[in-house]
Amino acid sequence: MAAPSDYHADQSTTYVRSFPYRDERPSRLPRVLISPPQLDYSHSRPTYHVLSTPFELRSGEYGDPVFLRSLTACYDLNMRHSGLTWQYEMRRTAQPILPFLYLGPSSAAKDPEFINRTGITLLVAVRHTSSVKTRPNLPDPALFTSSAGISTLTLDFGSPFDFIPRLRPVIKAINDHLAATCSQTPSQGMLDIRGRVLVYCESGNERSMVLIAAYLMVMFGIDPVSAIHVIQSQRYSVITSAEMNNVLFDLQEIIKAERQVAAASPSGLPPRPVKRNIDYMYDSDDDAGLEYQRCDSAQVREGVAPFADVDDWVVKA
Template identity: 30%
Template sequence: MAIATMESQSSHHGAMPTAPYSARPPSPPSVVIPTPIMTDASECIKIVPTYNNVDPASLSVGDLKIITQNHKEQLAQDSAFGWTYECRRTAQPILDFLYLGPSSIARDRKWLRDNGITMLLAARDSRHAGVHLMANLELVQELGIQAEYVDVANYNELIHAFPSAIRKINDHMLNVFRGQRLTNTNVQLGDEKMAIPTGEIRRGKVLVFCETGNDRSAGVVVAYLMSVFGMSMVEACQFIHFKRFCVGLSEDLRFLLRSFEDILVAQRTVHRHELSFLPNPVHHSPSLAKKAKRDFRDTLDDDDEMGGTDETTAADYERFNNRPTFVPFIDAQHEDTGRV
């Protein structure tokens, strides 16, 4: 929108603006993903999963250990070196169990078999929900691969689909592991004690894809890194770009991921606060935590910190003492208003 001149902006009341201005709504600031500062081309971004950054309502300590293989560190080296145009037509391992790529790779029998993929997660347009992006359902059945879908019409629906997509990935990883514990006596499970013998446990591997592997599916993977690894939105975007150089998240998708990050931080804070009220929070669900309703006396400490005086405190007591209980709703049959 063109910016109006100062002459055209003069008011009928005689007021004159001191500078040009626009009548359009203000635009939100851009979400900038800075390039990581690396001192050497061989330097890597390293992330180590920790339970301190995970929402306790979504994963337990033991579940996180199973999914991340006892908190195994993940490395990402700048993929710009050695990247070719053909690389965008295949999939790259963002994590050692999570791949990102285009829909064409989901139909590659050899690639799926060679990389041990156990689940396909398609992030697709809901208008194509009736069309299988895998194109050959027999291939999925032949390889014994689980197929899941995240159907969204736009980015606004995508933010609501993130929790479901993250849960699908986590549930699959846990189911693949737990399906072997009855046949492998070397697996030890406990509340916080678990050993995964290297080379003896078959782990699940998930391919997340959309048409290009650079749009909705990339957003799902970034959301997964934020949720399970506790990464910030900027850190997750930098990590995924180091793994798959052709990923270019649109401005709208970056805004969406920033909003999802705020939701995760809020949920994590609330659930950890609720757990603090339990005698043994490690072994209980946060839904069992109950916070006592704030009492009037609790506000007095706040007044003192804000410089309250004895006079104001006395006035508060006069206002609250002997006040009848307020009930916002009562049964209609008990109400007698006297109206005709």
């Protein structure tokens, strides 16, 4: 129930609210609108161009940094858009978003002919935790006849807010698989990477799309809208929910922070604090008063208390 929005004080207390407030939770998250992409028609076919940034992380949390820098350096996100040639039946198969990264439905992951023809070496299933509980054997890629002799991986999450905490190990597993299939490191081109990854969910349009969007954001440093446009340029049937759009924008802030830390630290790791010795402790005692004076004389921005004394409020009024 919403609290009253007036400033009148309760007769049983001597304090009054400084501002009106509400004690109810917002009913819905702010809606994120995905604007249409700006396409280039200069070569008679629509194309979509995205300016990516080099992979600068050195910590190895997403895989071998040497391999990842070479992977992103040898591929530009200049995509031929399929909007004019897309047909409804194409949603039942998978499309390559990158030369080594496919997106599609579970029916494509179960198709041995498709797996052999495209050379898929890793199946990544993105599932809802509730569906895993009700159908524990579906759609587990390890149980598909098409997965014989290839690697499998699953990403299960229920709430959209469970996505980011489980994202990094999955991206690292994908990159480690690609690095293991690379003929040389650093790679000199896409032909050096022999691995092929198929990321799928039941429809191939929702949860699996979000994983690939996050992968593009991490690897190429692009924003969520550009990542969605890149995917949609190859698989036109993809859709996103407002909740997952907000999650991707939250992920963008995390990626920005990771890249800023990597750029500030030459080693890619935060510097370890220097342990203070006994001499430093004795010397710091002499400067304690001076430090206090500096803090006291500094200009401090004062906040506004949520409650005020009713007498002071009456005087101000």
